Amino acid sequence: MRTSRVDLAPKRCPHLRARRLASTFSHVVSHSDTDSRVRAVLGPTNTGKTHLAIERLCGHSSGAIGFPLRLLAREVYDKVRKLKGDASVALITGEERVEPPGARYLLCTVEAMxxxxxxxxxxxxxxxQLSADPERGHIFTDRLLHARGREETMLLGAATLEPMVRALVPRAQIEDRPRFSTLRHAGSSKLSRLPPRSALVAFSVEHVYAMAEMLRRFRGGAAVVMGGLSPETRNRQVELFQSGEVDYIVATDAIGMGLNLDVTHVAFASLSKFDGRRQRRLYPAEMAQIAGRAGRHHQDGTFGTLTGGKIFGSAEFTEEEVYAIEEHRFAPLTQLYWREAQPRFDSLATLIAxxxxxxxxxxxLPAxxxxxxxxxxxxAEGDALGSxxxxxxxxxxxxxxCQLPDFRQQGPDMHARFVARLWQDLRQGHLGADYVAARIAELDRTQGDIDTLQGRIAAVRxxxxxxxxxxxxxxxxxxAARARAAEARLSDALHQRLTERFVNRRTAVLMKTMGKDAGLLRVALEEDGRVLVEGEHIGHLEGFRFVVDAEASNEDRKLMLAAAERHLPELLAEKARRLVASEFGDLRxxxxxVLRGQHTVATIEPGKSPARPRLVLGRELAALAPAQRARLTEALDRWFENALAPLAPLRKLEEAALDPxxxxxxxxxxLTLADRAGTVPREGxxxxxxxxEKRPLLRRLGVTIGSLDVFVPALLKPGPRALLRAIGADRRPLRPGMEAVIEGAKNIPAGYRRAGSQAIRVDMAEKLFRAAHEQRGRGSRSFVLDPALATxxxxxxxxxxxxxxxAGFRPGHTRPQPQGAFGPPAPVLWTWRAPRKDQAPRREGGPPPREGSAFAALAGLLR
Structure with a gap:
């Protein structure tokens, strides 16, 4: 074990530390109690809070405002500079400092305030209200408690902050400001149907670029706003939107922090984001902060979600979230994050303590x-510090x-290495100008793709x-001037690269970020067999073979060709449906x-495997001419192949079973899973x-190894189950709705297992077992199970x-309440013992392999 060179044992007196903390907070409260010049202006977005603060700032002889983002600080800096002149206004952020001598007005990020x-x-x-943010909240809390003006102090935030202001700043004058306009939920819509003057919000750079590309294709273009752009590039993008040159703007959630735009509708591409620790759903207050960008001053606004394609998914607002956003009603904050802002530097141990x-x-709360x-x-725990x-x-x-921000988003370990290398120079004094200039010059190169430029921008920051x-x-x-100039050049190069791709190479970003998902493009099959993508002729069908038009091979049509290939099964099925309909009508x-009305068109017979049956035309069609019969057989086979699409997971199992x-x-x-339609008891x-080491292969094939069953979740849906029953591959009872729990313990349908007097779908049973094992895994021999999920x-x-x-779980006995005691009874304690589930297979449950089939012969040899 490596021995630390720094003694981390806290060398302090607990009583002295307690007195110091008590003194600090008593100072804060007493200072707040005697300061009647503190105003807390609270309310939702579009209430004019920031505009009021700018007016009050300009009405004083000097002032300072702290903002959560440097983009917002830069925007207000430009406004105040026009009113007060360049010599009187300073901009101070972590990466930029424009500070004329004698500047009286400071526009800062909160950290630089x-x-x-x-x-x-x-x-x-x-x-x-960002005082409640886990990452930066302690900084906002410190400024809320200590930052005061000689003549006036103003706290701007959401109404949820009011209880905290009353508790921590008792003498503050609280002013509630109503929203100037109304905000209403407009539901979900496709990207191609968004109204003009809309803002689209995504939570990853890749999705921002993909949506901007698609908007260019559907609506002529879109502006892009992200935190990684330089202020100059950001302003150029915003001007594109504000001037009306484009009607759409695509942004990250940074748009929710004060960027004032003429937006009438905000569309969410997703309702979840990665917050640095986990992927989570947005809180209603965060949703409202972003949605509130819609509707400025007295112009009403709407908000909603996007649907369609792999990017957008199917996220929707709940009724409770819609009500909270429209009525501006959110749970009040009950605690803020705090960290000692003036720690002692006697030693590393004292500092950390x-x-x-x-x-x-x-x-x-401690941050x-x-x-x-x-x-x-x-x-402190490593060897990089020396003695x-x-x-x-x-x-x-x-x-x-150590307070250098992690602009590259590499995490503590990688960022600690960068800081350790920096410290090796700082411990000796200063960084040499030549060394810094060389590092900036290495990054000041505008060649490369979008990802490369983004990485260089983060590094130069x-x-x-x-x-x-x-x-x-x-x-x-x-x-500092060199670094700012390099960042500006890199951001402008990024902007130019995006523009070039959007205009001249419209497929590049979309194909990279969407995985060749061209589902939003319009593809049509004409009566004469021609295939059109976005109204342009791209090829034709010869029989059921797609032939690319000779003139469609240039680079500009790559996306349309990809769309045609992506839609080829649908196009072939459409032609098959037309051909069959012309001869047979509707089939089922x-x-x-295979029936048309009540007449049999073809019978379904077992094929090479359960998921690949074959069709035999009905006797009444035997009199057809050979050419016509062949044409109808080809069309019917194509239609049947498309109808069997829900059985694709079963076919994957069958194909994998043939791989030596x-x-x-x-x-x-x-083979057993395929023959039993995707569900096998674990003991068999x-x-x-x-x-x-073979089990990852099963997971890739969609197989779940559960506590009591091995199953394929994709085959538990109503569609595949009904189709298996219809083609005769599974003759067990069918539950059309495939509900989670059904009544009755006899004649259990396929995909269910017995649970007392009821039956439960095997994937739902596995969900209960996993929740129970999570409780068991917390370390105690006895544990409590919450029956709420089962209920x-x-x-x-x-x-x-x-x-x-x-599944091996055993409930204990309920302990009776002592005589005279009140309240709910003590919870039942459960224990677990592994069931005997992995023994040699026993023939029980499910139909046996069909005699004489290839699967039965091969399964017998393997066993």
Whole structure:
């Protein structure tokens, strides 16, 4: 084990630390109580809060406003500069510092904002509700508690912040501002039917680019706004939209933080995002923050979701979310995140202890470990620091280095390596100008694709931040100017590259981000067999073979060719339907036959496998001429192949079972699954002889190995089950709706297992088992199971217990309440013992292989 060079044992007196925290918070409260100049202006978006703050700023002799984003700080900086002149206004962010000597008005990001207000006459904090954000909330909380103006202080935020303001800033004057316009839910719509002046919001750069490309194809173009663009490029994109040159703008969720645009509708491409820790659904307040961009001043707005294609999925707002957004009613904040903003630098141990200290105020929560603290701990535990980080000055300098933002989004481990390399130079003094200039020059190259340019922009932002530090870089002003210029050039190159692709290479981004999903393009089959994509002739069908038009081979038509290929099965099925309809009319599959009305057109007989039956034309068609019979047979086979599309998962199993590389044990299981229509009891699956390294192959084939069953979830849907029954591949009872739980324990339909007096679908049973194993995996021998999920499915308590017993779970006895005690009874404690489920296969459940079939012979040999 490696021994740390830094002693992390906290060297402090607990009583002294408690007194220091109590003194800090008593100072905050007493300061707030005696300060009657604090105004909290709260309300939803489009209430004019930021505009009011700008007016009040300009009405004072000096002032400062802290914003959550540098784009927003830059936008307000440009407005105030026009009113007060360049010499009076400063812009201070982590990566940019425009600070004329004697500047009286500061527009900053919250991190760069003076902690106590800098002695300005007016101080404002924008989007103060972000104090509840796990990543940056502690910074907003600190400014909310301490940043004060000499004459006036203004806190701007959502109405959910009101309880916290009353508790932490008791003498603040709270003003509620109503929204100027109404906001209404407009439902979901396809991309091609979005109204003009719409904003589309996505939560990944790839989706932003893909939607911008599709909007260019459908509606002539779209502007793009992202946090990674330079302010100049962002302004150029916004001007495209504001001037009316394009009617659509595609943005990340950064659009929700104060960018004022003439938007009438906001469409969400998704309702979930990755927040740095996990993929989660947006909170209603976050949805409202973004949706509120629709409708400016007294113009009403609407919001909704996008549907269609692989990008958008099928996310929809719930009724509760719609009500909350339209009525601006959200759960109030009950606690804010806090971290010691003035830690002691006596030693690394003291610094870390102060940063992890808990607040003594009930309205404040200790902030989750941010990346700067995570990096500090990694460096302190490693060998990168040496033995010289012992003085308060060196500890402070190291902490400042650890606060370098992770612009590259690489995570704590990779970012800690970058900071460690930076520290090797900072510990000796300054970074040399030649060294910094060389690093910036390496990044200042505009060649490469979109991803390359984005990576360089993120890297140069790190150097722009480093160059802003007054004691890190020699020739700081010159190096900072070089970094800003490099970022601007890279952002402009990115903008140009996107424009070129949207205009001249309309397939490149879409094909990369959508995986050749051209589902939104219009493809049509003419009566004469011609295939049209977006109204352009792209080829024709010769019989059932697609022939590409000779003039459609240039690069500009790649997307249309891909769309035609993607839609080829649909086109062939359409021709088959027309051909069959001209001879037969409407067809259906029932009881092993293909019927037209009540007349049999063909019978369905067993083929090479259960999912590949064959058709035999009815006797009444035998009198047809050979040529006409062949034409109708070809059309009917094509129609039948399309009708069997729901059985694609079963065909995958059958094809894999014929692959010798899968191994005899896996092939035997696949054969059994295929012959039993996708569901086999675990005790009959022979899992005991299947090596663990073979199980990923089963997962790739869509096979789930459950606690009691091995099954294919895709074959438990009503469509495949009904089709298997109709073609005669599965003669077990059918439940047309495939409900989660049904009544009755006899004649159990295919895809279900017995649960007491009921039956439950095997995938729903597995969901209950997995939830139970999660509870069991928390370390205790006895555990509590919540029956709420089973109840919501429709299982009775007795059926639930019987089902869980089959999987090895045993309920304990209910402990009676002591005499005279009140309240609910103590929960039942469960235990678990592995059931005997992986023994040699026993012949029970499901139909046996058909005698004489290839599957029966091969399964017998393998066994």
């Amino acid at each position: 003076p902690r106590d207000g800098g002695g300005k006459a007016f101080v404002a904090l924008d989007e103060a 102060d940063l992890e200290a808990k607040p003594d105020v009930e309205q404040l 989750p470990e941010a990346i700067d603290l995570a990096v500090l701990k990694r460096l 010289d980080v012992t003085t308060p000055g060196m500890v402070r300098r190291l902490w400042e280095a 790190s150097w722009a931040y480093i160059c802003q530090r007054p004691d890190w870089v020699l020739a700081r002003d010159e190096m 599959i029932e009881a092993g036959k 590389s899968a191994g005899s044990e896996v092939r035997a299981l696949l 699956a022979g899992l005991a002889v299947i090596a663990k 919501s499915m429709g299982l009775t308590p007795d059926s639930f217990v019987r089902l869980m017993r089959d």
